[in-house]
Amino acid sequence: MKPIQFAIEKKIPGALGRAGVLTTPHGTVMTPAFVSVGTKATVKGMTPEMLRGMGGQITLCNTYHLYLQPGDELIRKAGGLHAFMGWDGPMMTDSGGFQVFSLGAAYGKGISKVLHPADPSQQIPERSSADDGVPRLATIGNDGVSFRSHIDGSLHYITPEKSMEIQHNLGADIIFAFDECTSPTEERRYQEEALYRTHAWAKRSLDYHHNKEDNASRQALFGIVQGGRDEELRRMSAKEIAEMRTMEGAEFDGFGIGGSFEKDDLHSAVRWVNEELPEEKPRHLLGIGEPEDLFMGVENGVDLFDCVAPTRNARSTGTMYTKEGRMRIMNTKYREDFNPVESDCGCYTCKNFTRAYLAHLFHAKEMLGSILASVHNLYFLTNLVSTMREKIIEGTFPEFKKEFFESYTK
RNA sequence: GCGUCGGUGGUGGAGUGGUCUAUCACAACAGACUGUAAAUCUGUCGGCUUCGGCCUUCGUAGGUUCGAAUCCUACCCGACGCA
Numbered sequence: 001m002k003p004i005q006f007a008i009e010k011k012i013p014g015a016l017g018r019a020g021v022l023t024t025p026h027g028t029v030m031t032p033a034f035v036s037v038g039t040k041a042t043v044k045g046m047t048p049e050m051l052r053g054m055g056g057q058i059t060l061c062n063t064y065h066l067y068l069q070p071g072d073e074l075i076r077k078a079g080g081l082h083a084f085m086g087w088d089g090p091m092m093t094d095s096g097g098f099q100v101f102s103l104g105a106a107y108g109k110g111i112s113k114v115l116h117p118a119d120p121s122q123q124i125p126e127r128s129s130a131d132d133g134v135p136r137l138a139t140i141g142n143d144g145v146s147f148r149s150h151i152d153g154s155l156h157y158i159t160p161e162k163s164m165e166i167q168h169n170l171g172a173d174i175i176f177a178f179d180e181c182t183s184p185t186e187e188r189r190y191q192e193e194a195l196y197r198t199h200a201w202a203k204r205s206l207d208y209h210h211n212k213e214d215n216a217s218r219q220a221l222f223g224i225v226q227g228g229r230d231e232e233l234r235r236m237s238a239k240e241i242a243e244m245r246t247m248e249g250a251e252f253d254g255f256g257i258g259g260s261f262e263k264d265d266l267h268s269a270v271r272w273v274n275e276e277l278p279e280e281k282p283r284h285l286l287g288i289g290e291p292e293d294l295f296m297g298v299e300n301g302v303d304l305f306d307c308v309a310p311t312r313n314a315r316s317t318g319t320m321y322t323k324e325g326r327m328r329i330m331n332t333k334y335r336e337d338f339n340p341v342e343s344d345c346g347c348y349t350c351k352n353f354t355r356a357y358l359a360h361l362f363h364a365k366e367m368l369g370s371i372l373a374s375v376h377n378l379y380f381l382t383n384l385v386s387t388m389r390e391k392i393i394e395g396t397f398p399e400f401k402k403e404f405f406e407s408y409t410k
Numbered sequence: 411g412c413g414u415c416g417g418u419g420g421u422g423g424a425g426u427g428g429u430c431u432a433u434c435a436c437a438a439c440a441g442a443c444u445g446u447a448a449a450u451c452u453g454u455c456g457g458c459u460u461c462g463g464c465c466u467u468c469g470u471a472g473g474u475u476c477g478a479a480u481c482c483u484a485c486c487c488g489a490c491g492c493a
Contacts, residue, residue, distance in 0.1 A: 035445095037445075039445090039446050040446085044446080044448095045449085060445070062445080062446080065446080065447095092445095094445050095445090098445045099445095099446095099447085101445090102445090102446080102447070107447080108447095112443075112444070113443095113445075114444050137447075150447040176445080224445090256445075261444090284445085285445090286445035287444055287445035287446095288444055288445085289444055293444070305444095306444095306445060307445080308443085308444070308445080308448090309443070309444050310444095311446085312444090312446065312448065312449095312450085313442095313443065315448085316442095316443070316448070316449070316450060317442090317443090317450095319442090330440095332439075369449090370449055
């Protein structure tokens with residue numbers, strides 16, 4: 001018996017998109033679905049009850065962060081992440097592969113998950129100059145990655161096996177293979193080299209996982225596809241990860257699509273990969289979650305998304321998603337605006353508070369502001385994706401997409 | 411009434427003869443944020459601007475000086491002390 005089951009209910013005619021049901025040991029997820037990010041065993045500002053209340057089905061925690069603090073052994077003793085953080089629903093853990101990137105090639109360089117090269121402040125530096133200056137906290141070797149803890153400076157070595165061991169201790173329903181998320185600033189030669197390494201690490205992750213029968217029966221393992229912006233590498237990676245087997249014939253239970261992108265490359269990369277991946281297994285687009293990207297992903301066959309944007313935008317300066325686009329609640333015009341953030345929104349924040357009140361909380365630096373804005377943003381994106389699911393089942397996804405972008409401007 | 415100290419841009423508070431439109435912090439205003447190094451970060455913050463500058467500011471009014479937020483005089487205001 002496999003730890004998860006995935007059934008497709010309905011497809012978008014003429015596209016890769018589909019609506020499905022993902023069954024895990026801790027419950028089902030109606031896909032496509034938005035995954036709430038809870039890196040350090042907490043979705044920032046949200047109790048599990050609030051997550052449930054706003055329609056959250058599943059959360060994603062982080063291997064690297066929890067290994068450093070409080071330690072995966074401690075979480076194992078606590079009875080696993082579900083018990084430790086009080087979330088009894090479906091849960092995934094990321095492998096630490098993103099930190100290879102964010103604490104490595106991207107460290108101190110202002111490079112993030114999605115780059116906007118049209119913005120002059122985000123010009124992609126040449127590789128030669130990208131290596132100057134700031135010392136990295138993550139250094140890649142062929143066997144694994146050395147991390148210098150961003151908390152206390154201590155040195156740690158993470159291998160694919162170590163990532164699996166940590167994720168076994170954490171005990172999420174779905175875990176990810178250890179990968180290297182590459183920067184779009186790397187040239188093709190490096191992308192290729194990194195891809196071979198990611199594939200080798202994927203195989204080691206798969207082998208290690210299936211050597212631990214207890215875990216393999218309770219935790220699903222997703223392989224991660226990389227390959228940057230290059231079509232050949234992306235397709236090759238998707239095929240290779242999809243066909244990867246242990247000696248006993250065990251395979252990945254699903255797939256992650258990873259990488260740091262230029263905005264324009266995102267669409268093509270997702271399409272190339274999903275054209276190659278086997279239809280019957282779930283696909284997770286790692287770290288993506290702006291509304292326009294969610295539509296693109298769903299249309300192109302992505303089943304799961306996670307993104308820090310809703311909580312980070314909410315918490316930092318009260319930037320909230322609305323049907324008309326982003327609203328920055330601290331802008332002067334909202335100080336005496338006694339309407340809800342969105343009058344037709346069903347979230348707790350919109351049903352109970354005004355823009356003026358939220359503006360006040362942010363100006364006064366009261367933590368409830370961050371919480372209420374997070375509630376709204378998580379609701380907005382979660383609800384947006386679940387509405388896309390309904391529309392796929394109704395057969396009206398294209399109409400819904402068109403209607404959404406008639407009012408939404410970024 | 412006498413004495414002492416002090417009055418700097420929205421606020422607090424640097425500066426004590428030229429490099430001063432005046433450090434810094436806060437507030438304000440605008441922006442960024444996509445597998446969280448993030449309750450973080452960036453920019454603006456006297457007026458005008460053809461963005462090269464120009465004009466006006468450090469309680470008020472005079473004065474010294476090539477040059478004053480900085481020195482002198484008078485006045486106004488505040489705190490404290492003494493009558």
